[in-house]
Amino acid sequence: MGRYLLRRLLQAVPVLFGTTFLIYVVVWQLPGDPFAGRCGDRACPDAFVNAMNEQFRLDEPLLVQYGHYIANMLQGDLGLTYNMVPVTDLIAQAAPITLRLALVALAFEVVIGVVAGVLSGLRRNSFFDNLVFVSTLLALSIPTFVLGRFLQWLLGVQWGIITPSVSGEATWGELIVPGIVIATTTTAILARLARTTIAENLRADYVRTAIAKGMPPHRVIGVHLLRNSMIPIITLIGLDLGTLMVGAVVTEGIFNINGLGGLVYDHVMRLDSTVVVPVATLFVLIYILANLVVDLIYGLLDPRIRYE
Amino acid sequence: MPVPRSRLFLPATLSVTLLLTACGGSGDEGQAEGPVTIDGGQPENPLVPGNTNEVYGGDILDALFAKLMRYDPDTAEPEEHIAESIETDDDQTFTITIRDDWSFHDGTDLEARHFVDAWNYSAYGPNGFVNNYWFEDIEGYEDLNPEDEDAEPETDEMSGLELIDDHTFEVTLDEPFADWPFQLGYTVYSPLPDSFYDDPEAFGSEPVGNGPYEFSSWTDNEEITVDRWDDFPGDEPGQVESIQWRMYDNQDTAYQDLISGNLDIMTRLTPAALAGDVYQDDLEDRYIDQESGLTYSATITTEADGYDDPTFRQALSMAVDRDELAEQIFNDGQEAADGWATGAAVGYQDDACGEYCTYDPDRANELLDEAEDGGFEVPEEVDFYFNDDAEHREWVEAVVTNWNQVFEGRLEANAVPVPTFGEFRENINNREYDGILRTGWQMDYPHLENFLSPLFVTGAASNDGDYSNEEFDELVAEAKQSSDEDEANELYQEAERVLAEDMPTIPIFAGRTISGYSDRMDNMEVNPFGVPVYERLTVQ
Numbered sequence: 001m002g003r004y005l006l007r008r009l010l011q012a013v014p015v016l017f018g019t020t021f022l023i024y025v026v027v028w029q030l031p032g033d034p035f036a037g038r039c040g041d042r043a044c045p046d047a048f049v050n051a052m053n054e055q056f057r058l059d060e061p062l063l064v065q066y067g068h069y070i071a072n073m074l075q076g077d078l079g080l081t082y083n084m085v086p087v088t089d090l091i092a093q094a095a096p097i098t099l100r101l102a103l104v105a106l107a108f109e110v111v112i113g114v115v116a117g118v119l120s121g122l123r124r125n126s127f128f129d130n131l132v133f134v135s136t137l138l139a140l141s142i143p144t145f146v147l148g149r150f151l152q153w154l155l156g157v158q159w160g161i162i163t164p165s166v167s168g169e170a171t172w173g174e175l176i177v178p179g180i181v182i183a184t185t186t187t188a189i190l191a192r193l194a195r196t197t198i199a200e201n202l203r204a205d206y207v208r209t210a211i212a213k214g215m216p217p218h219r220v221i222g223v224h225l226l227r228n229s230m231i232p233i234i235t236l237i238g239l240d241l242g243t244l245m246v247g248a249v250v251t252e253g254i255f256n257i258n259g260l261g262g263l264v265y266d267h268v269m270r271l272d273s274t275v276v277v278p279v280a281t282l283f284v285l286i287y288i289l290a291n292l293v294v295d296l297i298y299g300l301l302d303p304r305i306r307y308e
Numbered sequence: 309m310p311v312p313r314s315r316l317f318l319p320a321t322l323s324v325t326l327l328l329t330a331c332g333g334s335g336d337e338g339q340a341e342g343p344v345t346i347d348g349g350q351p352e353n354p355l356v357p358g359n360t361n362e363v364y365g366g367d368i369l370d371a372l373f374a375k376l377m378r379y380d381p382d383t384a385e386p387e388e389h390i391a392e393s394i395e396t397d398d399d400q401t402f403t404i405t406i407r408d409d410w411s412f413h414d415g416t417d418l419e420a421r422h423f424v425d426a427w428n429y430s431a432y433g434p435n436g437f438v439n440n441y442w443f444e445d446i447e448g449y450e451d452l453n454p455e456d457e458d459a460e461p462e463t464d465e466m467s468g469l470e471l472i473d474d475h476t477f478e479v480t481l482d483e484p485f486a487d488w489p490f491q492l493g494y495t496v497y498s499p500l501p502d503s504f505y506d507d508p509e510a511f512g513s514e515p516v517g518n519g520p521y522e523f524s525s526w527t528d529n530e531e532i533t534v535d536r537w538d539d540f541p542g543d544e545p546g547q548v549e550s551i552q553w554r555m556y557d558n559q560d561t562a563y564q565d566l567i568s569g570n571l572d573i574m575t576r577l578t579p580a581a582l583a584g585d586v587y588q589d590d591l592e593d594r595y596i597d598q599e600s601g602l603t604y605s606a607t608i609t610t611e612a613d614g615y616d617d618p619t620f621r622q623a624l625s626m627a628v629d630r631d632e633l634a635e636q637i638f639n640d641g642q643e644a645a646d647g648w649a650t651g652a653a654v655g656y657q658d659d660a661c662g663e664y665c666t667y668d669p670d671r672a673n674e675l676l677d678e679a680e681d682g683g684f685e686v687p688e689e690v691d692f693y694f695n696d697d698a699e700h701r702e703w704v705e706a707v708v709t710n711w712n713q714v715f716e717g718r719l720e721a722n723a724v725p726v727p728t729f730g731e732f733r734e735n736i737n738n739r740e741y742d743g744i745l746r747t748g749w750q751m752d753y754p755h756l757e758n759f760l761s762p763l764f765v766t767g768a769a770s771n772d773g774d775y776s777n778e779e780f781d782e783l784v785a786e787a788k789q790s791s792d793e794d795e796a797n798e799l800y801q802e803a804e805r806v807l808a809e810d811m812p813t814i815p816i817f818a819g820r821t822i823s824g825y826s827d828r829m830d831n832m833e834v835n836p837f838g839v840p841v842y843e844r845l846t847v848q
Contacts, residue, residue, distance in 0.1 A: 030728075031727070031728075031731045032727075032728050032729075032730035032731025032732075032733075032734050033730055033731075033733070033734040034730050035730075036730055036733040036734040036737055037695075037728065037729040037730035037731075037732065037733040037734070038352055038353070038362075038438065038730075039361055039438055039733075040361060040362060040748075040750060041747050041748045041749060041750070041770070042762070042769060042770035043733070043736070043737050043769055043770060043772075044438060044733075045436075045437075045438065045439075045440040045441050045769075047433040047434070047435070047436050047437070047440050047453060048436045048437060048438050048440060049436075050436060051434065051435065051436020052436060082352075083350070083351065083352050083353055083354065084353070084354045084509060084512060084513070085513075085528050089528060090528055090529070093527075093528060093529070093530075094529075149560075152561070152564055153564065156564055156568055156570075157564055157567055157568045160568060163565065163568070163570045164561060164564035164565045164568050164570060165554075165556070165561050165562075165564070165565050165570065168527055168530035168531060252557070253557045253558040253561070254558060254560075254561060255561065256556050256557060256558060256561045256562075258529045258530060262557055263529070266557065269697055269728065270352075270730070271728060271730045
């Protein structure tokens, strides 16, 4: 187990370097001079463009730039954005907010999605099952931005329960509604997945054996059935944690949340690679870790899966 | 000669003093209830006047810095602010005397050298300031910005700036420019305190100014707050205790905040709010609608084959149904342009473009006939380039559709998107396009001159279409040297009418600013730049 962990972590190192380099090249290849568009509808003075190019080394060959970049990054210096804000500050500010938002969404997905799925899987074709079916259908068919705008208008403007935008502190309470908006789709998918898995495993041999042994129903379901049904669900949740950290640009925009997704999007539009590269690297790191955690949980859930 | 005070036409729409009404105000209940919040965004550059030229940073600097001149919020007339007097005998050398009772927020006395040093620093090429070119009229600017980019300037002081005593300095221009002091109300001419030079970078994130409000806090992508400066020596000190700009990624969210009372002022309402006049239901009478200093235009590369015929360019202009587009696309948030300037500018004339900016398909086709009779060959494809990262696609495509309908079969127009503004600008700077360019202009100071010389004088910095006309150049030069302001304005207006004959740029829309505010505001006014008049804001 320990060696497996070490091996996985070591594998992450070349992946990280490879992806940062790729991202660096891609951002660098984006057409357009990042400083030419900073003077409104007029040409920027040469003096400005030259000074900026020099400061950000854009006049040097790609590999030299990348070398400097990595050297600085290894010392923990991510440099400044083109508007002279330390990149580390921006990330330090956005990352906790995104993490909180992701956890709120995740909690919603697990509590609502998994519970509803498991219950309807246990009581197939009941009223509750049908209710879950219809609700998930509805949840899957509403685009995120529509739901976001609608809840913002209904709860924020009409009823005044929440403020339409999230404040700078982005407290847990403020993130509940945005978290639900982000989680809706995955919650529905999770519910469907959990239902099918439970329904299928209910007919499995080991369940019949457990019942035949005279095991009480709560132990059959809680220990045997649930534990065996968790593997696909955990996989989905693990992958979704990655997505939640990365892909909430739309919802972040609607509720004015300063998360990582919006940070990257803004700076891609401004051709400002100083932020794009480190945050994208962070995303890669998050995915690697999320996958690792999922793989480790497999081992706990199913002893047949062993890591050497 | 003292700076002229009275100007020509004052557009009535500019006087927007709205004394409010709003709902059940118990007026005395103090202003303690948190700062007045205004929508904003993360400034693109550090907050240094010489290095900021976009609205988000500019709006804030406006509150932080007082300048030599100030534009009257109602009329756009410049008046002396820190300057006690600006005198000249020859319209080339100006003696500027400043008030001796002014200081910076940190308590240091404001002296003439603070202006001289700041201007020299901003103009010094190697410092790479965005607003560097503003100082090019001053004698000795070239020495700080040598033609050869790699050469180190031999001096870091412009010979045209001379300190006389603590409160007086003299500015000498390269050539006479009677209206030069008019621009001294623009942010780039702000003074900088000594602390700036110790650490310009730190200053940029925590500026020390001399205006009605002093810097308080800045959280990136979140908010910037300024507090009232109680020792403000000017005539109109701030009233509300503090002002906070909240940064929004998405303007529609700002609007939701505004109508639910979570935001006090929204400077520019979104198209979604303007659609079907939704905002008038949402805000009742809590909005201000006025002309702004923003133009939307189609600049033609006048030197390129197929675009070098003025008659053809006029034909294109007459094939655009501006009124219809303004209504359909902007919900009348912009209006049809009738010239190259907007009503917010001093010296503006009605209908400078005349019939050439009216929609007349038949006449447009006749003009095209005329051009062809004269040996002109219509380009196979007329390309209209625009940057696709802002809200331009709709109107550019609509203009192209107009052309294709009016000139059906005679030419094929295309809207050609360029993904980012950075790429678009770079290609324009490198002159890589032949055809038509989406352009716009936000005035720097409210004068007709600002809509003409930077854009259309031969070789001017923003003359993207490489337009060149001796008559135009001479008229502008003459106007600049004329010390009689009425005469100067007439000359500028004449120059503008020359543009109608040549049509180097097709004016499409003139911007309007529609600002909304919450019922917490008691008084709210917007200046000719479309920015709230900070010192006049009051809350219930």
